[in-house]
Each structure stands twice: as structure tokens, then as C-alpha cells.
Amino acid sequence: MKKLRTALPAMVLLACALALSANAQGAAFERNPNGAGWGISVPFSPDSRADYTFELYLGSSTADALPENLLDRKEGVTASPVFLEAYGFDPSIPGTVLWLRVSASVDPRRQGLDTPGMREQKITLPGGCGCTGLSTYEQPFYYGDGTEKNPFLVSTPQQLQHLNNGRHLQQGQYFLQTCDIDLRGYDSDGDPANGNWRPIGYTVYPYDSGYFTGHYDGNGHLVKNMSFHLTLEENTAGLFGAIQNSTVKNLGVASGETLSASDIGGLVGAATNSKISCCYTDVEISGSITAPICGSMAGSLFSSTMENCYSLGEISLSQYAGGLVGVLWDGPNTVRCCYSLSALQGATAAGGIAGLQRGSYTMDGCYWLAGPLYAEGSGGVTPSGNYRLASLSDFESGEPFPGWDTGVWQFEAGKAPQLRVFLR
Template structure:
């Protein structure tokens, strides 16, 4: 009995000493959810790097760290991933230098697997080089979660290279990256490749260079979801180069935008370079887009069986063929025809475009149109407009360069037109197609003839009855429909799509201005004002919060 008691006592003492020794490896904590290991010093970080058995534990950063001069290795690798929780606690880690040009899964955290979480951490002065799956913070995020993280610096590699994450199939929320990112394929300012991943409220402001699939935010987005994200900066590549996403395959991009300069050879877009089966809704792009080949657009370079709804683009686009103010090349099947240059859509084959607009300066060679360069094979266009200038050589029109066996309904154009042969105010050439209830401005376009449509004066184009008499669905009438697709400030503006009109634009002319401010002021602090449109925040009163919302739209120039 004595020996047995002594043995038990010895074991307990050993376990106590072992536990104390393990805790002593860090600045405190036990690695449990309610008592995470405390990372307070560079020595603590070095311990974390060298102790894979702890990579499923909980950690909290309790001070800023400077890793200058420290030989770093990624936390988490293949086969031993990081599956724990790392809370940056709002602190910053500086001088993160990792040079592993022949390695995969390279980042401060190399491999974050399922259940792994990283939050509230910033990295500054990052210099990371790897081969594949290379990111400023995480090389490969496989079903992990990143929240409120950022990285500033330079990241380079070959395949799946991102300013924050190299390859992501997890979730990123409120994250950003700035600096430079370079690689060969799937290169993005924030994420190199987003495979079934989700990005919410994220952005990148970067200089991105890659050969194929290079994007200001994401290089390749395969069945991933992007919501409320944006990108600024410069993107340069060869093919599938986009201001936000280089290559979008069956992915969803909603309420996103880019203000960027993008250049390359083919499939170059201000928002998405190549959109294959993807869905874009309520997105826009502003910038300068340059392409030396085909499929160059202010919003999307090439749209293949994708869907684009309630989107717009402004700026300038220049390319050789299939160049458009919204989409360069739009198709739903194989195309063996010569590419075309357009203002809104390059080549629309068996596709449908609705409720979109473009105000881009576009130049090309043949089949150049303010809305569509060549519309063919049962394609349909409805409720769209183009207001940018169009210039080309042959088959040039304010709305369509040429229309082949397709239907165009309730569309208009106002831009100036310059060309050499087969020029039309609305359509350059029409072949077995139907153009229904469409108009162009004979004064601003400089052309009184067209292969289809009806020419009107500027005054007539700003008159509601011109369009309602032709069956257009306008606000305030039900005879032509109840969807209220169009609205117009008669005598001062052309028709606009109702989705593009800001909630503070109550009075004519178009745009939020002093006349709208006067409207808001007359309901200020009046009890019954909650029943008016001046109650922007819907709290049954017109007060400070409504004024702030009004000013926000005014300052945005809407």
C-alpha cells in the first residue's frame, strides 16, 4: 500500500511539473478555449512555430511583435495543419519575411484546415515568396475562417498567390490586403484562388501581375461567393484579367465594384476578366481597360453562359476585337465568327441582356455598337441603353453594329457615332432580326438613318410619351406593365432605369441636388413626415439620420 501510494504521488508530481513546463513555453495560458496560450514575445512565436502538437490549441496575441531577423517557418503545413484558434486581439506582427521559393503552403500560417480560425490580426512589412498556395497571412485556407485580418507588403509565387490568402475554400470576413502580388496563374490582390469559398466585406488595393487569371481582389473564383467587396489599383496580365476577379467560374458576385486600371491581351474586364457561368448582380466598374486582343470590356471581358443583371460601367475601353463598354464578348455557345467591337456587349449569341447600361468611350474596327456589336442567333436585348461614344470602320451603330435573327425591345442610344461603312443611328445592319419599340437621338448621334428603330430629336427623346406610346413600362402607369422599369425627368433628361435612381433623388432634373435638399427641408421635424419619401431611414420622422443619408448620396455625386 505504501509503495502504491508513493507511485501515485510521484505520477501526480510528474504531471504537475509537465503541465507547468508546457505552460512555461508561452507567456501564460493552457491552450484551452477559456484560457488560451498567450503570445507576448518573439520567443513565444518561435515556440508556436516549432510545436506542431499545439496547432489545435487556442492562442491570443497580447502584444505587437517584430519578427525582423527571425528565421520563420509557416505555422501549419501538409500533413499537419493548423486547426486551432488564433485571436490577434487587435495587435500587429511586423517584418514577416519568408523566402521558400520551392515550397507550397507558404504564409505566416501555411495550412489552416477545418475548424481553424484566425481573427483580429494585422501583418505589416510582409515579404513572402513561395511556389504554390502562397499568401501573406495564410498559404492554404481549407474550410477555415478569417475575420478582421489584413496584410501589407509583397507576396510572390507561381500558382494560387494572394496578398492575404493563396488558396481559399473557407470564409473571409472584413479582411483586406495592400501592396504587390505577382505570380503565374490564379493571382489576386487578396486571394489567389477562391474555391467554394466565401468573401464578405473585403477589399484589396494592390498592384497585381500574373500571366493568366489575375484579379484585383481574386485571381480565380470557382463556385465561390463574393459579397460587398471591392478592389482598387492596377492589374496586368495576359489572359483572364479582371479589376476584381480574373476568372469567375459558376461563382456569384453581388454588390461588388472596382475602380482600377487593367491591361492584357484577351478576356480583359474592369470587374471580371472571364465570366463562365457566373452570376453578377448590382455590380459596377470604373476605370481604364486596355487589351491587345479580343474580349475586352469595361465590366467583363468575356461572358460565356453567365448572367449579368442591373450592372453598369463607366470609363474607357480600347481593344482590337470584341470590345465593349459593359462586356467585350458575350456568348452562350461556340462562336466561329469574326469577333466584334461594341459599347455594351461584344458578341451576344443565344444570350439575354436586360436592365443594364454603359457610358464608356469605345473604339474598334468592325461591328461596333453602342449597346451590342453583333447580336445574333435568337439573342434578346430588353430595357437597356447606351450613352457612350462609338467609333469603328464597318457596321457601326448607336445601339447595334449588326443584328442577326435576334430580337431587340425597348432600348435606346444617344452617343455620337463615327465610322466608314454601314453606319446607322441605332443599327448599322439588320439581317432577319426584329427591332421593336427602340429609339435613337438623331441630333446627338449625328445620324438620321438606321437599319432599324425610330429616330427622334433630343426633345422627343426626353418626352415620356415617346416611350409609353410604344409600350415601355414607366413609373406611374400600368397600361404597359406594373414593374416600373423606367422613369424620366421630362424635358431635362433621357429615361433611366429605376434601379439606378438614388432614394434621395425626389425632384427633377436627375441627380441629388439643391432641389432635393429643399424637398427634405420642408418635412424637417414635422410629425406627419414619416409618411413621405423624405423619411429615408423609415423611422416615421424626418431628422438628422435622414439628412446624413441624403448627404451621403449627394457627396457620391448621384
């Protein structure tokens, strides 16, 4: 019996050690499964004689275990794994590290028998793309491996531009934006005459192309103050120039302006076999006679889908101008549950949703303010289920549009429908 008593304190300490050795091998820094943000999941082996307190600090050593650096604290933990939330922590910023403290407390009934234990450990964030030798216009991704489960995190203009790098552009990788990105003061090539942004992915006449083939989740954030001024040689322009087999979602492009390209979109110049969802743009697009195709969201769609998107802003001087899409090319293309309040000025053929449609298409649940659904195209009829509204106040009635998902959209009197992902 005496022998057993002397062994027990060591067992509590052992349990504490187990928690940390498990962390070293199995803890995963990951998106919070219960809400926004990030955190760390720590598997451990609970000891029934102890309960545990886990604390997560921002910092690189025990000296940083200060109240102001405490990110999360969970007391009385008895079950594994425990998830510690890293509130306000952005793992895409290099040089920040975390510190985990695990304390095992003694059961009051066993005072004098067991010894409390405590261990601390630095948490090393895994991942990052590891690209080196980059120009000053790019920055590597510091977190993620490009998989759907563990996307590369994007938080700076330089990281956003890094999508254009050959190691990422056509690899079918996944990306997640962690904050709003303001391009004011940034220049992607050092030549302000081009504007500040080099579109991600491109096509150049006649046949040269480098499509972005990845999957980009804006996570309800914006890209602000984008501008570009390209030549006709660069055929497609937008935040993304040309995408293929790609998805873009939950992303807003605000306060942007674009000039002179062929296929211009606020978000995407040309999309092929791709899906754009839960995005919006508020940009000024100035085309020209040599800029025949402009859409507030996308210049051209080829066999692609756009849903739950909206656009504001203005397009001026274009041949085909669409409130959402310049031209719906070879289909099948689908545009559903979208609206446009874009002003269309000086276009040869301007449509509230599309400038020109040809090929097979589905448009359903689309709302716009001025002009026809599309300006030119086969059939010349408006499919049922699409509505030109008479005035802005019709958009702001707060009444849900029939068939629209109120889990995706918020309808509120006095406001046009808002995407909930941007309201968090």
C-alpha cells in the same frame, strides 16, 4: 415552489445562450431581404419570460463594442429569427469581422426572480473562393460561394479581373458587384500599351475561345475608366470580351475608351445565348478598318437578348457601327425597350440601334436619334414600335415611352430616361 424560483434565473440565461448557440449553427450573413445592403439573420429560441436586445458591431472583439462601431440594434425582440442590418458593411473586403451581442432583460414583474443575461460572439463570414497563388493583377473573392443565392462579391479591379481565372470563367457561377469600381491606376497585365483592362472571356481566331458563362449582377454600380488596346488576334473586346449562356445586368460602364479589336462593345464584345438587361454604357470606341464591328453596348449578338439598356458616348471609325449593337448575327436576337444617344462617326454602315442585322430578330420599343434603326440587313424596313426621335429634347420630355416599364425606368422632364437601379 422555492426550488422553481431558483431555477428561473438559470432559464433566462439559458435562453440567452440558446440564441448564441443557434447563431453559431444557423445564423446566415445575407442580403437584406427588406432593402439594400447586408445583414445577419439570427434564429433563436425565445423565452416568454424575457425579451432580448440584439446588437451588431463592426470589429473582432468586445473591445470594439463602441458606439461608433454599432451597426444595428434591435430592442424588445421576442420572435425568431431577428435580422440585424449591417449598414455600410462590405463583406467582400477581407479582414473585417462582426461582433454580435445578445442581452436578455428581466420582466419587471419578475425583478429579483430572474437574472439578466448577456452573451457575445464573433461572427465568422462564410465563403470565398479560396484561390491562392494568384498574380498581383488578381484577388480572390472573399465572400460567397458562386451560387445564385450566395454570389461571389466583387468590389475591386483585381476581383473583377479574377472572373477571368479558369476556376471561375466557365463555371456558370454568380457574381454580385458591391460598389463602383474605378480602373484608373489599375493595369490587368502590367503592360500599359494594352490599356488597363483585359476583357473577361475571349475568342481568338480561328477557333480558340474561353467564354464567360457566368451571371453578373452590377447591382446598380459602375465600372469606370476602362481602356484596352488589343490586336486582331484577340477577336472580342469589351468589359466582357465574349460571353455565352450568360446574363449581365444592372451594370454601367462609364468613362471608358477602347481601341482596335474586331468585335468591340462597351459592355460585351460578343454575346451568345445570353441576356443583357438594365445596363448602360458611356464610352468612346475608336475602331479602325481592321475593327469592323463596334457597338456601344455590344459588338455582336448571337441568339441573345438585350432589354432595358441605353448608351451614350461615341463610336468612330468602324465598318458596322451600332448605337447599341454592331451586328445582330444568327438569331433569334431580341432588342427591346432600349435607347441610344451614341454619336456614330466615320462608320461605313452606321445604325441608330444596330449596324447590321441578319437572321431572325425582334426589335421593339427602341428609340434613337440619328440614322436608320439599322444600316444594313434583310428587309430594310423598320419594324413598327421603334422610333427615331427628332431631337434630344424628345428624349427629355419626361413622358414615358409607350410599353416601357416605369418600375424599371424613371422618366423626368429635362432628362433622358434613367434606369432606376442606378438611382438608388
